[in-house]
Amino acid sequence: MPDPRFAPLGEPGPAGPASAPPPPERPADAWAPILPAPLPLPKALRHRDHGVPSTVWRYLAADGALLFAVARFDTPAGKQVLPYCGGAGGWRWRAAPVPRPLYGLDRLAARLDAPVLVVEGEKTADAAAALFPDHAVLTWPGGCKAVLRADWTPLADRVVVIWPDHDEPGRKAAAAIAQAAGLAGAERVAVVTVPAEWPDGWDLADPPPAGTTVETLHTLVMAAVPVGGDDAADDADPDAEPDADPAADPHSPEQMQAEVARLAGLSGLDYQATRKAAAQALGIGVGALDKAVRVEQARRRAAAAEADRSRPPPGPGEVRWPFGFLMRDDGLHADTGGDDGLVWLAAPFEVLGEARDAAGEGWSLWLRWRDRDGRPHTWPMPHRLLMVGPGELEAALVERGLRVSPDLAARQLLRRALGEVQSGSRVMLVTRAGWHGGVGEATAYVLPDGTVIGEAAEALALRNTAEDAARRVATAGTLTAWQEQVAALAVGNPVATFCLAAAFVGPLLEIAGEDGGGVHLFGPSKRGKTVALKMASSVWGPPDKAGALRDWRATSNALEAACEEAADGLLTLDEIQQAEARGVEDSIYVMGNGGGKGRLRADTTARKRRTWRTFFLSNGEIDVATVAQKAGRRVPPGAEVRLPSVPLPADLWPDLHGRPDFQALCADLATAAIRQHGTAGRAFLAQLTRIRAEEADTLPTIITERRAAFLGAHVPAGADPQVREVARRMALVAAAGEIAAKLGVLPWPSEVATAAAATVLGLWRGRRGGDGSGEEAAHLAKVRLFLVQHGASRLQLLWLNQTTKELEEVLDPARPVVNRAGWRRRQPDGSDLYLIHPETWRAEVCEGLDATEVARTLLAAGHLEPGEGNRLGRKVAIPGFGKIRVYAVKATLMTPPEPEEKAA
Known part of the structure; x- marks a missing residue:
């Protein structure tokens, strides 16, 4: 029916x-x-x-x-x-x-001999592929209720292990998969037993339970229970003799355990050669023996790994790779415990130590290797790269010339090795070049390319080096050739001597307790300003724009980076007239203050500010004030102190050293500096580190004594603090040149650098027009400029009528006074007394300044005739106006006094 x-x-x-x-x-x-x-x-x-x-x-x-x-x-x-x-x-x-394809068929086809691991869900499958790189990991679409709608036929003839989710639906799904895999013709099917105490619903995409390691997970896979319970009959070798009667089996459990332990210690080839005979002797199937041996091997690996982790930390200089990893001559290898033997991960490299900054942050692994061209590379590999997207760490290594296996499983093992390797050495990460070392500790100097001169308490490593850092401090030639072909030609040429001496100031700033600062040299083109700057640059590296010589034309960020790169060193800036006029004043303060602009990260937390201590030499055809005037700004005295503008003399190179003319000398210097550079700075640093280590008080004492002698000889008593500040910087240049000469780095007689610094200081003071404060000099210069520009055209001439004894205007029809600002009264000695109306005084003469303070400055300098009492203006009878109050400026303002020079 x-x-x-x-x-x-x-x-x-x-x-x-x-x-x-x-x-x-x-x-x-x-x-x-x-x-x-x-x-x-x-x-x-x-x-x-x-x-x-x-x-x-x-x-x-x-x-x-x-x-x-x-x-x-x-x-x-x-x-x-x-x-x-x-x-x-x-x-x-x-x-x-239906039937729906499995997720991971491409993995399955790529690894025909690998065991298969089936998990629930695509996310879990991706996580399991990373945890079990020796398995082909699969899953099915639709979740636990769609098992029978999937196509399981690709599992034919494969060894299959099923890892269920730790819940009842997961266990039911695993049972259904096991049945489907068996019907599909799988060679062997087993199900992992997840420990009962693990969280409900746990799967391989979740964080491991407390105390669980990757080795634990691998052990669970190896111990997976074959479907149907005892698999002796299923795994029996068809060529083996029938099992002996168990009652007559001569092997006790202890003997069987001992035999399994012996077999677990054999190599893969030796075990394969003896497994059949051993299984027959033990009276069990080959499959059961394989399982027992794998479990014992997993137990041993877990025990060995635990013992390795419990060892005391490595000592200084010792590097300990995690269990299962070893560095050989051909590179780093991993022993996964499988039949594939060692897995090659990467070309050989060294672990120099674990690095971090002074705050205990930025932990990194300090690595060193050679690329395929033999060039050495060092890199503080940030540990954070172990936690970011796949491939970022490997890409960073490959980009720097280290060969890395492209296999995904090998790359996962490399990450694990780099994450767990231990080093007994510590490296201090620093963010800038210059001196590093704690108070009372040994100090060392880090060059911008990461080269360390001297020995600090801990090894030092520069965290981030600029792409062109190595080029900027490259060396060429010898120190002796540089001394003969470059430095010796500066003698007799004060400005060139000053620039070369200034090149050695940077490493002395910290020792002298000074912040950064600099000097700007200006004058007409084709005078040799840039040649002198190149001579100074050659102390540290190639004297060109790709090397140690930089341009003023740069963004504020680039300028901050340049200052940080030249910390405790020299920053040379060429052609100030090419700079952005609006930013020059700010740039001077930034360079001199030793700190960059505060900035925020994307998450609004504060970035670490760039810091430095740098001496900078600048040049150009115009002074700093003129550059600022292009943007309608005035350079404040503070900026003038940080970067004083020094006018260059007409005869900048009085000693040609046997050359026929200045052009020939410049050509020889340019050629020599390209061939000989970078050696003097390193030689100077080597001497300084030795002296600081052996005689810590020597250098500060020398600098203090020489500075005091220079100031006493070249700065008059009562000079304004701003004058003394600039003179202190010139004194430091003198001391740097004398110290470098004393140490045999500069081939100069004694006092050559001091004389050059005194000459440059005199040029600056002469242009400044006195030793008063910068504000006072600015006041005098402002009024003087107005009188020079407008004295005859806007100030009406007055004369005293001897008959009436009254002032009268002197009118010249050919040159009438337009837009009158005041009057000029001719004095008996032939000079003029400038009478300026108060409104004009405030609006035009003192524009941008405090008009009252300007008047007080003129009165204190003897250039203003005051009124009655405490009044700065005086009443004068002006034709047509009667008696009005005016500012009476004397003609003495038009002749600035020469700077006083003390006898040596």
């Missing part, structure tokens, strides 16, 4: 006279998924209700062709996982046709 459950649709059935009407047939042209997908996956996926997916997984065929995709949406109601298939005309949110 026909089964009523299969009655034809529309015929009477057991429940009634007729069943429900059949559903309408799908039209022949209805949309349907096509596998593989006929169109590429769209770059941007979006669901009408759920929006943009958080993750998209691609299901690929064995040959890598795209079959379909699965997208995850994190919605307020929870996660939603939807299939996305391609078909004629586009992609739609539809499920793939």
